[in-house]
Amino acid sequence: MKIILAIALISLISKANAISVEDLASQFQGYTIIGSKVIDRWVSQDKREGKSEFNGCEHGRAIVFTDGTYLICSSYGYQYAYRPTALLLSNGSGFKMIVGDSVYDMRR
Secondary structure, eight states, X not given: OXXXXXXXXXXXXXXXXXXXXXXXXXXXXXXXXXXXXXXXXXXOTTSOEEESEEOOBOTTOEEEETTSOEEEEOSOBOOOEESOEEEEEEOSSXXXXXXXXXXXXXXX
């Protein structure tokens, strides 16, 4: 599992040269990859919905995956992608979701 996480992190470095190994090590210390899932849609707290697209995160937005599970955004960031694959990590109490070269804090 650690090898998979290292490969995923290296691919992030190659996509975003501004991120240092030290930054990645501190940001993902104690996290384990729990899976990868395709994002199906998002639903905001005010019930707005985006189908088959990912527009990033805003606090409280539910990111729904194709298997029907979801995580709730705890951070903010704009990004557009059509049905992207998200890499999901957990440290037991929190979650991180990596989409492309962006990292989002998530919760259940």
